[in-house]
């Protein structure tokens with residue numbers, strides 16, 4: 001068993017860990033990333049839909065080898081099949097191969113000076129007087145501080161005494177890569193409804209006009225059963241083939257209450273830094289990770305690893321994203337309570353009043369609070385109020 005020393009130890013080589021590592025290593029700080037798996041990006045759980053604006057914000061290109069397709073907008077479908085389209089003139093999102101995307105991020109972290117160690121599953125973490133000691137199955141690491149980017153597993157965070165993501169925030173998700181489908185390659189489809197996917201929605205993310213990533217997240221039901229039903233009803237095509245199956249947990253409960261302590265910062269899915277409306281966590285988690293990397297490097301430079309110093313990380317991400325998370329969480333809670341009849345009614349109002357224009361003009365895949373607040377204030381939304389209240393009472 002070897003003892004390895006570093007300034008910052010990052011646990012987990014997903015997007016959050018790799019982005020935090022890149023930011024810290026750029027600032028001349030010693031950074032090691034430990035990853036339990038043998039290969040970066042594997043196994044992959046993600047659908048890979050990332051906004052172009054979000055990628056830009058993270059300093060990442062939208063024309064690299066990981067991009068499989070680009071889309072202009074989304075078509076939303078109600079339980080009874082009513083639909084409206086939200087779109088922009090130009091492409092708004094990339095569909096990425098998440099394994100390749102993570103490998104790209106790993107290369108950027110290494111170029112900045114970080115070291116990645118694979119097959120290193122962290123088992124325990126202990127505080128010594130002037131460092132943290134991290135035990136993996138193979139080795140021991142000592143670090144001045146830790147960035148925990150372990151994803152949904154939330155084991156390490158409990159060990160250091162912080163409260164992990166609530167169990168009620170977890171939504172099981174499953175998706176297939178399908179071939180021989182007939183779809184519009186420029187638009188994502190989102191299908192909502194208690195019978196389709198209670199607690200989230202079903203998605204069709206085009207890879208081309210004949211290939212798509214089709215999945216759903218749901219609570220209180222069997223995701224595979226509902227996905228098979230959805231695929232059968234949506235495509236009704238005996239020639240469809242499934243080339244890949246992925247599953248994992250989507251987080252929709254918003255961030256955890258505290259994301260730091262002395263010598264320790266938590267980022268990404270482990271911190272619940274995920275959009276509660278959709279479960280997408282790469283961009284907002286990445287923004288938080290970027291802040292974490294900078295603050296951790298400053299802690300090393302100043303030799304101050306106190307909770308008081310590291311609180312700036314939480315202050316900074318909350319200043320930038322706190323209101324976004326709160327508004328999206330409110331929207332998710334309302335959506336979870338709506339009956340299929342109310343959802344249909346909302347879609348009818350949206351189509352009649354051209355609310356899709358409001359979404360198309362003001363919508364932002366990641367920063368959704370502006371459009372959500374505009375929607376909550378619309379007088380047309382009042383038409384749905386009696387149904388909303390009835391659903392809230394019956395829940």
Ligand SMILES: Cc1cc2nc3c(=O)[nH]c(=O)nc-3n(C[C@H](O)[C@H](O)[C@H](O)COP(=O)(O)OP(=O)(O)OC[C@H]3O[C@@H](n4cnc5c(N)ncnc54)[C@H](O)[C@@H]3O)c2cc1C
Nearest residue numbers: 012014015016036047048049122151173248268269281282
């Ligand atoms: C079905 C599904 C579809 C999704 N689709 C999208 C989408 O389209 N767009 C989007 O933005 N988001 C999507 N997400 C969410 C997205 O995958 C996550 O938000 C994102 O991966 C979070 O990144 P992370 O780095 O925090 O965690 P992860 O990507 O989970 O990375 C955590 C890493 O830590 C490692 N690890 C865990 N424990 C240990 C340990 N003890 N020791 C060492 N290593 C450890 C893991 O192996 C993993 O590599 C989807 C999720 C699911 C489940």
